[in-house]
Amino acid sequence: MKYAAAITDLIGDTPLLRLNRVTEGISATVLAKVEYLNPGGSSKDRIAIRIIDAAERDGLLKPGGTIVEPTSGNTGVGLALVAQQRGYKCVFVLPDKVGEDKRNVLTAYGAEIVVTPTAVAPDDPESYYSVSDRLAREIPGAFKPNQYANPNGPRSHYETTGPEIWRDTDGRVTHFVTGVGTGGTITGTGRYLREISADREGGRVQIVGVDPVGSVYSGGTGRPYLVEGVGEDFWPGAYDPSVTDRIVAVSDQDSFDMTVRLAREEGLLVGGSCGMAAVGALEVARELGPDDVVVVLLPDGGRGYLGKIFNDRWMRAHGFAAPAGTPTVRDLLG
Numbered sequence: 407m408k409y410a411a412a413i414t415d416l417i418g419d420t421p422l423l424r425l426n427r428v429t430e431g432i433s434a435t436v437l438a439k440v441e442y443l444n445p446g447g448s449s450k451d452r453i454a455i456r457i458i459d460a461a462e463r464d465g466l467l468k469p470g471g472t473i474v475e476p477t478s479g480n481t482g483v484g485l486a487l488v489a490q491q492r493g494y495k496c497v498f499v500l501p502d503k504v505g506e507d508k509r510n511v512l513t514a515y516g517a518e519i520v521v522t523p524t525a526v527a528p529d530d531p532e533s534y535y536s537v538s539d540r541l542a543r544e545i546p547g548a549f550k551p552n553q554y555a556n557p558n559g560p561r562s563h564y565e566t567t568g569p570e571i572w573r574d575t576d577g578r579v580t581h582f583v584t585g586v587g588t589g590g591t592i593t594g595t596g597r598y599l600r601e602i603s604a605d606r607e608g609g610r611v612q613i614v615g616v617d618p619v620g621s622v623y624s625g626g627t628g629r630p631y632l633v634e635g636v637g638e639d640f641w642p643g644a645y646d647p648s649v650t651d652r653i654v655a656v657s658d659q660d661s662f663d664m665t666v667r668l669a670r671e672e673g674l675l676v677g678g679s680c681g682m683a684a685v686g687a688l689e690v691a692r693e694l695g696p697d698d699v700v701v702v703l704l705p706d707g708g709r710g711y712l713g714k715i716f717n718d719r720w721m722r723a724h725g726f727a728a729p730a731g732t733p734t735v736r737d738l739l740g
């Protein structure tokens with residue numbers, strides 16, 4: 407019989423999918439690493455299991471303990487999955503820009519959520535960082551994974567995401583492109599790919615970070631943007647800028663347009679930060695030739711964004727042009 411003994415055994419080993427339509431006019435091969443195929447629906451499952459394993463080993467998390475974390479949703483799902491398997495409780499603190507769909511997913515897994523305002527400084531007592539610090543101090547037996555600084559975040563990508571990409575491209579990957587939130591994905595995966603390709607003929611893998619216009623990684627101050635899960639208003643400890651060769655900044659409008667195109671043209675129903683990363687990857691790929699292999703990591707699925715990016719009314723209400731319409735039945739009848 408072929409089966410997994412626990413849901414957590416299904417984390418990682420996600421496939422690469424070649425992009426065929428949005429790459430029109432590009433001669434390089436562009437491959438998407440489809441992270442929504444993780445059991446919790448995002449790349450964050452990878453860091454959740456590593457962080458909890460390490461906390462148990464270090465005695466920071468004991469039986470019956472509570473996990474408290476500020477998270478835009480995906481890390482929460484990963485942590486909730488692992489926590490329920492091991493008997494821990496979860497409290498997640500979310501900024502109010504996170505959609506209701508995503509909040510409901512967390513409570514469906516049995517977690518508690520606390521919602522805080524987006525438009526306050528990180529050191530404001532109401533910010534999601536401050537509130538989660540306070541809860542972690544006040545709840546007995548609480549453990550705060552702190553994905554922004556926990557070295558097990560980048561380490562999980564160094565040990566899994568990087569080797570998977572190298573293996574699945576037979577060592578032919580030339581560029582790795584990913585959005586930057588905590589910086590864990592780019593730091594861990596990028597470091598592995600740089601090291602393994604260091605002495606390769608033709609040069610090592612180039613590491614490209616993508617962030618929303620206004621975020622610190624591309625020189626901004628943290629001006630609000632609506633794409634979720636990426637960009638920061640401070641420099642997290644999980645991010646090692648020395649791993650990144652180049653940063654590309656992408657607007658919300660371009661991120662959302664590409665997110666819709668990925669669904670309609672590639673059959674990939676993914677989140678807004680995936681559209682953003684894909685815009686960055688295509689910008690890089692446009693400069694490359696037929697021997698180049700660009701891998702772009704798509705962190706999550708699109709179901710958490712159905713009421714937003716995929717909803718014309720929400721798009722217009724937030725000042726975005728809605729995507730060009732699909733034909734109506736009347737159009738089809740001629």
Ligand code: PMP
Nearest residue numbers: 586587588589590591635679705
């Ligand atoms: N996209 C989404 C939807 C995310 O939740 C995250 C994690 N915050 C990222 C991208 C960025 O990944 P990382 O934190 O590893 O930089």
